Amino acid sequence: MHMRRVVTTLLVLPAVAACTSHADPPPAPRPATARATASCTSSELRVTLAGQEGAGGHLAHLVRVTPTGETPCRLPRSPDAVTVTTTAGGDVRAEAGSSFPMVRLDTLAPGGAPATLVVETDTSCRHPRRPIRSIEISLADGDVALHLRRGQRFDLGCGVRSSDFGVWQ
Numbered sequence: 001m002h003m004r005r006v007v008t009t010l011l012v013l014p015a016v017a018a019c020t021s022h023a024d025p026p027p028a029p030r031p032a033t034a035r036a037t038a039s040c041t042s043s044e045l046r047v048t049l050a051g052q053e054g055a056g057g058h059l060a061h062l063v064r065v066t067p068t069g070e071t072p073c074r075l076p077r078s079p080d081a082v083t084v085t086t087t088a089g090g091d092v093r094a095e096a097g098s099s100f101p102m103v104r105l106d107t108l109a110p111g112g113a114p115a116t117l118v119v120e121t122d123t124s125c126r127h128p129r130r131p132i133r134s135i136e137i138s139l140a141d142g143d144v145a146l147h148l149r150r151g152q153r154f155d156l157g158c159g160v161r162s163s164d165f166g167v168w169q
Contacts, residue, residue, distance in 0.1 A: 037072050037073060037074045037107055038071070038073055038074065039073060039074050039075075039076070039140070039141075040067065040073035040074060040075050040076075040108060040139070041073070041139070041141045041142070042139050042141055042142035042143060042144045043068075043141075043142070044067055044068055044069040044073055045065055045066070045067060045068065045108075045139075045144050046065075046066045046067075046068050046144075047063055047064065047065055047066075047117075047135075047137060047144050047145075047146040048063070048064045048066070048146065049061065049062070049063060049064075049135075049146060049148060049152075050062040050063065050064040050116065050168075053100075054123065055099075055100075056099070057122055057123050057124040058099045058100070058120055058121070058122055058123065059120065059121050059122070059123050059154075059155075060098070060100045060118045060119075060120050061118070061119040061120070061121070061135075061154070062116050062117075062118060062168055063116065063117040063118070063119055063135060063137070063146060064114045064115075064116055065108070065114055065115040065116065065117060065137075065144075065165065066108070066114040067108040067109065067110055067112075067114075069110065070110055071110070072107050072108060072109040072110070072112075073107070073108055074106055074107050074108075075105070075106055075107070075108060075115055075165045076139065076140070076165070077104070077106075077164050077165065078096060078162070078163070078164040078165060079117065079137045079138055079139060079162065079165070080138040080139060080140060081093060081094070081136075081137075081138040082094035082117070082119060082135065082136070082137055082138070082160070082162040083135070083136045083138070084119065084132055084134075084135055084136075084154065084156065084160050085132070085133045085134045085135075085136065086130045086131060086132055086133060086156070087130075087131040087132070087133045088130070088131075090130075092156050092159065092160050093160075094119060094120075094159075094160040094161055094162040095159060095160070095161050095162070096161070096162060097161055097162075097163075098118045098120045098161050098162065098163035098164075099120060099161075100118050100120065100163060100168075101169060102116070102118065102163050102164055102165075102166030102167065102168070102169070103166050103167040103169060104164065104165075104166050104167075105165060105166050105167050106165075113167065115165040115166060115167070116163075116165070116166060116167065116168040117137065117162060117163060117164075117165055118162065118163035118168070119135055119160060119161075119162050120160065120161040120162070120163070121154050121155050121156060121158070121159075121160055121161075122155065122157075122158035122159075123155060124158070125155055125157035125158035126155075126157070127155050127156065127157025127158070128155075128157075129153035129154060129155045130153060130154060130155075130156055131150070131152065131153050132148050132152050132153065132154050133147065133148065134146060134147045134148060135148070
């Protein structure tokens, strides 16, 4: 009987020691999360034509989107609409999607990298290139217009497509 008591004690003591000597430390307090970045508004953005690139019968008109505010803002994945207006007054609404790959850029920071929006036309349609007055980018809260200099012409015969906002590769 005395032997049974000793065995029981030996079995219990290591289990108690294991629970007390190897206990995990309490979790560290979590830092307060930063406030979510606000959505970019049309009044906080400046758009400029950054140039053109072409490949495989497609022409990419690169529209640079730069923040004008003092705090970072979050861009939507793509604009609500992109409309190209000719000098004759005709509007052509761009279809979503582009042949040119873009790397997603969702936050614009003052002094940081600008976003690019590709306004794509085809070169294989061989329609007369029409003079363009503006490219209008519609966001949830309003529009941002890019007024082009005289002489800028796009071939709109096969339509227009627009990319998501992103980084031009």
